[in-house]
Amino acid sequence: MLNVEQVRKTFGTVTVLDGVNLAVKPGEVVSILGSSGSGKSTLIRCINGLERLDGGRITVDDFDVSKPRELAEARKRSGTVFQLFNLYPHMTALQNITLAPIEVLKRSRAEAEDEGRALLASVGLGDRAEAYPAQLSGGQRQRVGICRALAMRPRYLLLDEVTSALDPEMTSEVLDILAKLASGGTTMLFVTHEIEFARQISDRVVFLEKGVLLVDLPTRDFFAAGGGLAQPRVAQFLSKMRKD
């Protein structure tokens, strides 16, 4: 269970997260929607320990990310895919994937490389294992980014707008992979502007507005007239996103 309880985060005098509660059960796919600046990335960064909380608690399988001793365990259980890929530019695709399994999980190099190659093959990059990030397209880089996260065998996959730096064709490459992962039972917390895609793959959709989690509903209810759409802000957001 990934648990976010009453989380508060401020930058200076600005409150970016204001008492957020969210629980993700193993096997669930939860999408986070919300307009720009609503705090979605900040929430993800709090969960993977990149930001310090100013209040509340986040636990990943009961490991508290605010406790330095437990953060390492919490981090082993979650894998992050970044909007701008954040690959290591001096390492090949395969080295990007195997670094953490070898260094953190202490897997043998041979085992990590076998698994890395298998992951690359599963996302259609079997022949690009030795390529450097600069030699890959954006969509290919993001597929490497997904493999890098999966190589840690995370219990929870955190994805922050992983397609928003990609053009439509590359976006669909990446979304296809995510859809496969979702139907394969991977637990995902998924920040996105791809409303239709979120609707297809999510079990639940939550809506963040100015640091407050306004709506948290099963997907079908979220998009139902009497459910999420009853919230004026959600209706406004969805109609604006569909127009764009």
Add this chain to the structure above:
Amino acid sequence: MRYTEFTPYDLVLLAQGLGVTVALFLGTSLIGLAVGTLWGIVRYYRVPGLTQIITFVAELLKNSPVLVQLFLVFFGFPAFFHLDLGPVGAAVITLSANTAAFVYVIAVSAIESIGRDQIEAARVFGLSRWQVLRHVIAPQAAAFSIGPLTALLVNQLQVTSLISVIGVMDLSKIGATLNLRTLKPFVVWSVVGLLYYLAAKLVATLGARIERRLRAHTAFRGL
């Protein structure tokens, strides 16, 4: 004093002087590289207090003439600490510290040149600060800094000539001695200059070769 012609033995003297210069250069460069890198690592770990002290010392060393530093160590250490280092000891300490200060500056900017996003990614996957330094920062920082380091070392090689003023028998001191004896400054200083030039060229060539190798598997720029 009688002036005399060059003798074959002068070549031996020159070779000895060159040996002293090269030995001092190599020794102080290695110490300077090690110390400067260590200072950079201390700063990376943000060791409280120590980082400020290092930055302050590096500033002092960078912004004052090496000659003044050399006199301070050579005359100051015996006077204040009752520690007679001799000319070679004073030269080693001064040149090492001076190189360290500039290596520190290069190391800091090399570490800072690495994108935060990659470092955050590595941290999120559970790598320790040390593992991030070793696997993510160091290889890229090395490729980044090899050019400036080569330029620094070529310069430090010339700076070693200053130590002749406190009596170290380096290449410049041998040059001065031969000059006084033969009164043929043009010949003496041309030969001495050529030897410095060749040594510097060697350093620059080695640096360029290492740089090519480091950048070979950095066919990655432009991400």
